[in-house]
Amino acid sequence: MHALLIVAGTGLLAALAGGVRLDVGRWAAFAGIMTAGVLVFSTLGFAIAYLARPRAATVMANLLFLPLAFASGFFFPLSELPAVIGDVAPYLPTFHFGQLAYRAVMPASDVAVFTGAATQPVALHVAWVVGSAVLLGAAALLAARREAVTRRG
Template identity: 65%
Template sequence: MTTRPASPPRPAAAPRAPHRNGGPGGLAVLAAVTELRTSMRTPEFAVGVIAVPVLLYAMFGLPNAASPLPEGTRVGLAMLVSMCAYGIVSLAIFTFGEDVARERGRGWTRTLGATPYPTWVYLAGKTVNALLLAALIVVAMTVLAVLAGGVGMAVTSWAALAATLLGGVLAFSTLGFAIAFVARPRAAAVVANLIFLPLSFASGFFIPLGDLPQIMRDIAQYLPTYHFGQLAYRTVMPEADVEFWVGMASQPVWVHLAWVIGSAVVLGALALVAGRREAVTRRG
């Protein structure tokens, strides 16, 4: 009886190459793409953030778009800046406020805190997503203003306005984070609306401050959103037209910058303290 020769041992399978995600930068890009896809899959969010400012501009900006201000600025351009500022502040507050609060209520932020996933990647993803959505708002409203409102400017003026508006996303993201971590998750949406709507109205985004009572102009001087609007107006309108539009004497640019940046720092510190307090409470 013959025996079969032993078969040679099979070679060990080569180890699989580790999946590469591009390092921290790749993670940030993946987070941004994921956030953007999530936003686009939520119709009410896309409509509320992008369509509402466009509709408001169509209703309030286009009817008198050709009317000139004393130095020649068209009302259509002034209303374009106002409605863009409204859309940017709305986007910043609700993207970083309501969304983060919802994820906080579901325990998602707590889960991320227990993983090696860097917190800055989570924040970077939301920031890039908000900037992309802000760019969509600016582009959509610009197309409408140019085609239907006859608004025209030099390329440099368009670029300066767009840069100022996108900077507002970063400035007011801190207000959103403060709402997300200070308010209860279920109440964050209500709190965001209670803060955002009065801010927008008192800052002259819906109705020019020059057409509102004096008390509104007195209040506006202490609102960071008003100063943000002033920075945006100043990029595309002569100083005399800005004064006519808001019904107040102009202030140096550094004053408006100080208000916007100072409020961002204070609100960012508030959000950081609230976030750390929540983390300590969970551990305790």
Template identity: 65%
Template sequence: MLVSFGCYGVVSLAIFTFGEDVAKERGRGWPRTLAATPFPVWVHLTGKAASAVVHAVAIVVVMSAVAATLGGVRLTAAQWLTLGATLTSGVLLFSTLGFAIAYLARPRAATVIANLVFLPLSFASGFLFPLGELPDVVGRVAQWLPTYHFGQLAYRTVMPAEDVAFWSGRALEPVWVHLAAVVGTALLLGAVTVWAARREAVTRRG
């Protein structure tokens, strides 16, 4: 539960911080205002990313403290650190999904679309219920989702292989498969976001 809800928390933070918030900024015309100033856009985005990382760390720390004190979770120091680093990285890995929503959707529709994307992703990735207890079709869909592969990486930091296999309802795959899926999706969505942002800039100038 600690790992599942940790994944749920950082992915939601990424999607809504970079999706909903950036879409609202677009709706208010903030990118146009920023482009007319000497203030670099990358500094603004770096600050937003840093803020999201801080919030992700807070989520991980609070949940870990509750799990340790009230849930009786016992891990080694190395496991706590590895789990924390893995979960925190999720906010950056899935930031490109948030940005894609922000730039591809209309600002007023971004919140609805973010929810329509996030909730099914979380359910089908096993963050809410073990995939081993859900219909097999959900497991077949899950293997194509980056959030599922992210969860697999997080589970492996603290859970025995047999527990991971039970939770996911599938035979274990090499770690590189999960890494390739998560990083590859992040890069692909990042490229889509850059294309959408440039298209909007050209349209605005035209």
């Protein structure tokens, strides 16, 4: 529910203050992808929460999420970043998630220009995002079980 409120608030701000104009279908697709992203990447958050001590969890999350976002081209197009980052980006789940989000609001040809990365099939991006969610979810489950065993003694 919280994710839906954030997505709706961000969309409202984009439309009112940013002048973003999309048809209803694109707004719905974008909102769906953003909400799904919260669910997908929450697995990483859970893994961090179970693996790190409470005071270190926020630091670890920032040390992971910010570089992932940067290396995925969220802050600058990949074409404007060092070549090594562009070489690494296709192996990051955040890159593929970004490609799905961009494709929801603009044509594929514009995505390539905007991001500085060649477009790939949507199925490839979905597979990367879902696969990473499964792997991160498994890591979170293993960490949760480890913590449960540790607490029981």
